Each structure stands twice: as C-alpha cells, then as structure tokens.
Amino acid sequence: MTAIDASSTVNSDSSQTKSSGDILGSIAVWITTTEHKRIGRLFMRGGFFWLLGVVGSGVALGIERIDSNSSLFPTNSIVQLFSFFRTGLAIGVLAPLLIGVSIAIVPLKIGAQSISFARMALFGFYSWLIGSAVVIIAIIGNGGPSGGDPQMVDAYLLGVGLILIGLLFAAISVGTTVICARRPGLALSDMSVFSWSVFVGSVGLVLTLPIHLGSVIYLAVDHHYGRLAFGGNYGIDKWLGDAFSQPQTFIYLIPVLGVLAEIASPNESMRDVARMGGFIGVGVLSTAVLGAVTRTPHLFEWSGSFSDKITSAIPYAMFNLLPILGVLIVLAVSLLAIKSESAQMSASLVPALLGVGMIFTGMVGYAIQMIAPANLGGTVFEEGVFVYVGYGAVLVVIGAISHWSSELRGRLLPSEAVIGLGVAGFAATVLASLPYLIVGFADQPANSTSDFQYEGPQALWSICVTVGHVLMALVIIGFSALILKPQSSQARSSS
Amino acid sequence: MSSMAISPPRVAPKNQVLLGTAFAASAVFMLMFGMLSIWLRFRDASPLRKSSDGVKMIHDWLPADIEIPGVATNTILITLVMACVIAQWGVYAARRADAAHAYLALGIVVVLGIAAINAQVAVYVQMGIGIGDGAYQTMFYAITGTMTALLISGVAFSLVALFRALGGRLRDHQVVSAHALYWYAITAAFVSMWFVVYVQK
Numbered sequence: 001m002t003a004i005d006a007s008s009t010v011n012s013d014s015s016q017t018k019s020s021g022d023i024l025g026s027i028a029v030w031i032t033t034t035e036h037k038r039i040g041r042l043f044m045r046g047g048f049f050w051l052l053g054v055v056g057s058g059v060a061l062g063i064e065r066i067d068s069n070s071s072l073f074p075t076n077s078i079v080q081l082f083s084f085f086r087t088g089l090a091i092g093v094l095a096p097l098l099i100g101v102s103i104a105i106v107p108l109k110i111g112a113q114s115i116s117f118a119r120m121a122l123f124g125f126y127s128w129l130i131g132s133a134v135v136i137i138a139i140i141g142n143g144g145p146s147g148g149d150p151q152m153v154d155a156y157l158l159g160v161g162l163i164l165i166g167l168l169f170a171a172i173s174v175g176t177t178v179i180c181a182r183r184p185g186l187a188l189s190d191m192s193v194f195s196w197s198v199f200v201g202s203v204g205l206v207l208t209l210p211i212h213l214g215s216v217i218y219l220a221v222d223h224h225y226g227r228l229a230f231g232g233n234y235g236i237d238k239w240l241g242d243a244f245s246q247p248q249t250f251i252y253l254i255p256v257l258g259v260l261a262e263i264a265s266p267n268e269s270m271r272d273v274a275r276m277g278g279f280i281g282v283g284v285l286s287t288a289v290l291g292a293v294t295r296t297p298h299l300f301e302w303s304g305s306f307s308d309k310i311t312s313a314i315p316y317a318m319f320n321l322l323p324i325l326g327v328l329i330v331l332a333v334s335l336l337a338i339k340s341e342s343a344q345m346s347a348s349l350v351p352a353l354l355g356v357g358m359i360f361t362g363m364v365g366y367a368i369q370m371i372a373p374a375n376l377g378g379t380v381f382e383e384g385v386f387v388y389v390g391y392g393a394v395l396v397v398i399g400a401i402s403h404w405s406s407e408l409r410g411r412l413l414p415s416e417a418v419i420g421l422g423v424a425g426f427a428a429t430v431l432a433s434l435p436y437l438i439v440g441f442a443d444q445p446a447n448s449t450s451d452f453q454y455e456g457p458q459a460l461w462s463i464c465v466t467v468g469h470v471l472m473a474l475v476i477i478g479f480s481a482l483i484l485k486p487q488s489s490q491a492r493s494s495s
Numbered sequence: 496m497s498s499m500a501i502s503p504p505r506v507a508p509k510n511q512v513l514l515g516t517a518f519a520a521s522a523v524f525m526l527m528f529g530m531l532s533i534w535l536r537f538r539d540a541s542p543l544r545k546s547s548d549g550v551k552m553i554h555d556w557l558p559a560d561i562e563i564p565g566v567a568t569n570t571i572l573i574t575l576v577m578a579c580v581i582a583q584w585g586v587y588a589a590r591r592a593d594a595a596h597a598y599l600a601l602g603i604v605v606v607l608g609i610a611a612i613n614a615q616v617a618v619y620v621q622m623g624i625g626i627g628d629g630a631y632q633t634m635f636y637a638i639t640g641t642m643t644a645l646l647i648s649g650v651a652f653s654l655v656a657l658f659r660a661l662g663g664r665l666r667d668h669q670v671v672s673a674h675a676l677y678w679y680a681i682t683a684a685f686v687s688m689w690f691v692v693y694v695q696k
Binding site: 212 | 508509510511514515518519521522523524525526527528529530533537626627628629630633634636637638640641
C-alpha cells in the first residue's frame with residue numbers, strides 16, 4: 001500500500017513558490033508553516049542573528065578592556081553589554097540553534113512524517129522571537145540586569161519569560177516526536193544517538209526551564225511592585241544568572257554529543273560500540289540536570305579534616321565531573337571510530353569534533369572554577385569558560401548543518417570551505433576564551449572593564465580576545481554566505 | 496502526477512496528546528516546585544519570633560497581622576480533588592462511548608475549575624493585602640497568581656476537551672485521558688503549594 005504525500009511537495013519546496021513571483025505568498029507560507037524543516041530553520045536563522053549581535057558585544061568589550069584606564073562606553077552601557085553577551089549567548093544562540101537543528105533533523109532520523117504539535121513548535125518560535133526582540137530593546141534601553149530604567153527592566157524580565165516559554169514549547173514538541181512519531185518497528189534502543197540525545201536534551205529542558213521561569217515570575221512581580229524581596233534590578237543576576245551560565249548551558253548542549261556521534265559514522269565493526277558509547281555518554285552528561293535543578297554551586301573545599309574533604313569532594317564530583325565524563329566518552333568513541341582504517345571522513349567532522357573539544361575544555365575549566373582554593377569565582381575565568389562552551393556549541397551546529405545540508409537545503413556544501421571554517425572557528429574560540437582563563441588566575445574581575453592592573457601583558461590578552469571575536473564574526477558571515485551562495489546560483493540558472 | 500512523491504503510508508503518532516500533556520505536567524511540577532523552593536529559602540532566612548500563643552518559636556515570615564483564611568483555601572483543595580475524580584469519570588465514560596456522562600463529567604470539571612478560581616479570588620479578598628506591602632505579600636501574590644494561571648489553563652483544557660466531545664470526537668478518548676492527567680498535575684501542584692503556603696505558612 002502506498003500513499004500520495006502531496007503535502008511534502010507543496011510545503012517543502014520553497015523555490016516553486018518563489019519562481020511564481022509570489023513573494024507575499026512565500027512569506028505567508030514561512031510564517032504559518034507547520035513543516036519541521038522550516039520551523040527548525042527559523043530557529044537557526046534567529047540564533048545566527050543573535051550570534052552576530054553577541055559577537056559584536058564581545059568585540060566591544062574586548063576593545064574596552066585593552067586599556068583599563070580609559071573607557072569608550074559609559075558605565076551603564078558596559079554593564080548592559082555584559083548582560084547582552086551572557087543572555088544572548090545562552091538563550092539567544094545556544095538553545096535555539098540546537099533546538100532548531102533538532103526540530104529540522106529528528107523527524108527525518110526516526111522516520112516521522114512531521115513533528116508532533118507542529119503549531120506549538122511554531123508558537124514556541126514566535127514566543128522566542130518576540131521575547132528576543134523585547135530583551136534586545138530592553139537591554140539597549142538600559143534595562144538588563146542592574147539596569148537603570150525600571151520600565152525597561154520589567155520589559156527585560158517579560159522578554160526572558162517569553163523566551164523560556166518558547167524554548168519550553170519547542171522542547172515538548174520535539175521530545176514528544178521522538179517518543180510518539182517513530183516509524184513502526186523502530187525501538188528506542190535502535191534509534192540514532194542523535195535522536196536519543198535530542199530526547200534526553202528535551203527532557204532536561206522540560207525539567208529545568210520552568211524553574212528559571214518561576215524565578216522570572218518572582219523577579220517580575222517583585223520588581224514591578226515595590227522591589228522588597230529580590231533586590232530589584234541588582235537581584236536579577238543573583239536569582240536568574242544561573243539560567244545563562246553553567247551548568248544550565250550543559251543542558252542546552254546535550255544534542256551536540258548526538259551530532260558528533262552521528263557525523264563520526266563508524267564502520268560496521270565499530271558501530272555497536274559507538275552507539276553504546278554515545279547512548280551512555282549522553283546519559284551521563286544529562287546528570288548536569290541535577291546541578292541545574294539544585295541551583296547551588298557545589299564547590300570543592302580543600303579544608304578541614306580528611307572526612308570534610310571527602311564530604312565536599314563527593315557532591316563536587318557528582319555535579320561537576322560526571323557531566324565531563326559523558327563528553328569524554330563520546331569524544332573517545334568518536335576518535336576511535338575515526339582512527340579505524342575503513343572509516344569515512346566527512347568535512348563536517350572538523351567543526352563538530354573541534355567544537356565538542358572546545359566544550360570539553362570549557363567543562364574542565366568549569367570544574368577547575370569550582371575548586372574553592374583556586375579562587376576563580378567572580379573572575380574573567382568564568383567568562384572564558386562560558387565562551388568556550390558557547391562558541392564550541394556554535395562550531396558543532398556548523399558541523400551539523402554541513403552534515404545534513406542535503407536534507408535541509410537539498411545541496412551539499414563544499415568540503416574545503418567547511419573544513420576551513422571549522423579550523424577558523426576553532427582558532428576564534430581559543431583566542432576569545434583562553435586569555436581569560438589565563439588572566440582569571442591573576443584575579444581580573446568578571447563583568448568589569450576597569451579597576452584592574454596586572455603586571456603581565458594585559459593589553460595583549462584583551463587584543464587576542466577581540467581578535468577571537470572578530471574572527472568568529474567572520475566565520476559566521478562566511479558560513480552564512482556559504483549556505484546562501486549555492487541557492488542564489490541555482491536560482492539564477494533556473495530563471 | 497509526476498510531481499507527487501510516493502511515500503510510505505502515513506502512520507498516526509501514538510499517544511501524542513497524552514505524552515505531550517505528560518511533558519506539560521512535568522513542567523507544571525517543576526515550575527511550582529522551583530517557586531516553592533525559593534519561598535522556603537526566604538522563609539528559612541527570616542528571623543525567629545514567638546508564636547501568638549507564646550508557646551513556640553516560629554519564623555517571622557508571615558506578618559503577624561495577616562491571617563490566611565483556612566476555610567477558603569481548604570475549599571480549593573477539596574474542589575480540585577473532586578475535579579480529579581470527575582475528570583477520571585470522564586475518561587471512564589469516554590472509554591465506554593457513554594457520551595451523556597462524558598459531557599456531564601467534562602462540564603462539571605469546567606464548573607469546578609471556575610469554582611476553584613473563584614475561591615482563590617475570595618482568599619485574596621478576605622486577606623485584604625496589597626501586592627507591594629512587603630516581601631511576603633509580593634511573593635504570596637506571585638506564587639498564588641501562578642497557581643491561578645495554571646487553574647485557568649486547566650479550565651481552558653477542559654473546555655477544549657468538552658467541545659471536542661460535543662463535536663463527536665469522543666471515541667478519540669486520548670484527549671479526555673490527557674485532560675484528566677493535566678488536572679492531576681495541577682492538583683498535585685496545588686497540594687504542594689497549599690501545604691507550604693497555607694498550612695505551614
């Protein structure tokens with residue numbers, strides 16, 4: 001028995017609509033779409049737009065830090081630039097990019113003809129989009145955390161709430177798809193590692209995002225009426241800051257392990273081992289949910305008696321080291337798969353592997369940051385860790401889009417360009433984050449551009465960071481051009 | 496014809512609404528538990544004072560001049576438990592294709608949901624506190640307001656289930672089952688809030 005699937009031909013080929021010259025019709029199709037690839041691409045495009053802004057703020061802050069005695073921007077603007085960078089990279093870039101890839105690809109991997117609750121996923125995108133616009137406007141109007149304009153601070157909290165609701169709806173949609181819309185006969189244990197990682201990541205988001213949403217509700221009500229409980233605008237970072245930092249970011253990036261395991265594509269002899277490693281690695285990384293839910297930094301205190309140290313070491317290891325083990329397992333299995341003689345190397349493996357390597361470095365950095373005697377809390381070390389994780393995830397998304405470009409856009413991307421962008425992205429990530437890890441040990445304060453003197457080459461480190469952000473901006477622009485270029489040439493040939 | 500793709504037969508996803516509702520119910524739990532954990536943190540951080548009868552030391556979190564109306568809050572609790580029972584009756588009726596009883600059950604759940612919201616409004620009126628009067632008052636309105644929003648979402652779900660049933664889609668009893676699951680989740684969330692905010696104070 002066969003069926004005529006007219007919807008796929010009507011909905012999936014945007015070029016047909018464009019060739020008819022009906023631009024308004026094409027726009028209408030996009031904004032009301034229920035097709036999973038389009039919804040996923042909407043999330044990804046939104047994420048890349050945010051990323052350009054985030055990278056721009058990174059460049060501005062890097063320049064500002066080159067000379068700590070003079071400032072280009074007023075103090076308020078600097079505070080808001082930091083807010084923009086943190087908020088943007090976490091819930092404006094990381095989460096939507098990975099959710100976008102998940103929505104676009106998962107139905108194809110599990111043999112589903114559509115995504116579950118497609119309209120809810122689309123609503124999630126619009127909620128995220130409107131929330132993003134409100135957040136950006138609020139931050140520009142001095143309304144981010146510690147912002148001076150009360151109405152804009154209210155708007156910022158509203159925007160963050162909308163973003164969290166949007167991400168939550170999208171996560172419910174994609175998680176339900178994995179469980180309910182698999183093709184008949186495809187057991188959970190037979191799924192690809194990517195599908196498994198998306199499911200685990202969705203569950204992680206469903207368990208953690210509402211907790212931050214609860215904080216947003218408290219903060220918004222308190223800030224609007226009296227500011228008596230949470231410290232007003234200065235309390236936002238304290239009560240909501242963990243939504244934009246580790247370990248919550250680890251939940252956003254659970255699907256990156258699935259992407260790497262998928263791209264590494266081992267040969268027949270390694271396939272079962274790779275799958276098993278991927279499943280275990282994703283499961284172990286998901287223990288980061290515990291850290292995100294408890295919302296308490298589990299520091300390793302190297303003081304007191306031996307039993308005191310052990311008492312401190314056990315929760316430290318469980319909350320900070322266990323997630324790293326998950327990434328390490330998938331990295332090791334992927335490297336083993338690549339090492340085998342008959343393995344087929346793909347260009348998209350370069351950004352994906354380097355990206356997961358960057359994330360691994362960031363996670364190790366976070367574990368070091370949680371060792372109390374190191375005194376790295378509140379220093380730029382935190383910023384370095386955040387950039388490693390954030391830009392690493394962007395590299396993995398570049399790898400994912402390259403790997404599935406034929407499914408997403410109906411054409412392959414040139415291998416040399418993908419490899420080049422992967423290497424450049426790797427260099428950008430290291431330049432933008434490693435100097436902060438170094439200067440963090442010299443106690444340079446986080447979220448500040450002045451009041452710091454250091455005997456070492458302080459200006460050089462800031463220049464490196466600035467160059468790293470500029471390079472990342474070029475990588476994003478280059479990748480966008482790479483995606484759009486074949487489309488325009490094809491459109492020309494068809495016309 | 497040539498432009499049409501031949502694809503495998505479309506297979507309807509199994510239990511999609513039920514699982515989606517289970518995800519939503521998990522989100523409701525986490526939202527309420529997250530808010531309650533912050534509430535408890537504030538209460539634990541408040542100083543100690545003697546209780547009004549002078550017998551024991553209690554946290555000075557609930558201002559001494561504020562009294563929580565026990566009757567109204569207990570009424571909400573009982574109403575929601577009843578709503579769960581009636582929602583399950585709706586599932587039972589839908590599975591047996593008993594349209595009359597299913598309509599009745601879903602309709603009663605709508606009424607009970609509205610009654611619970613009404614009782615919550617009565618709590619606000621009887622307490623007579625302003626949202627900006629203090630930290631406790633602000634947080635009280637934030638958490639009970641969130642709970643009220645969840646109740647409104649439950650009533651909306653009941654109306655959707657009722658209209659679907661009235662529209663002749665009763666055989667598809669998955670929505671009615673999901674509806675019952677959502678009311679269980681809301682009730683569990685309320686019970687947690689009731690115990691912490693209204694009983695333990």
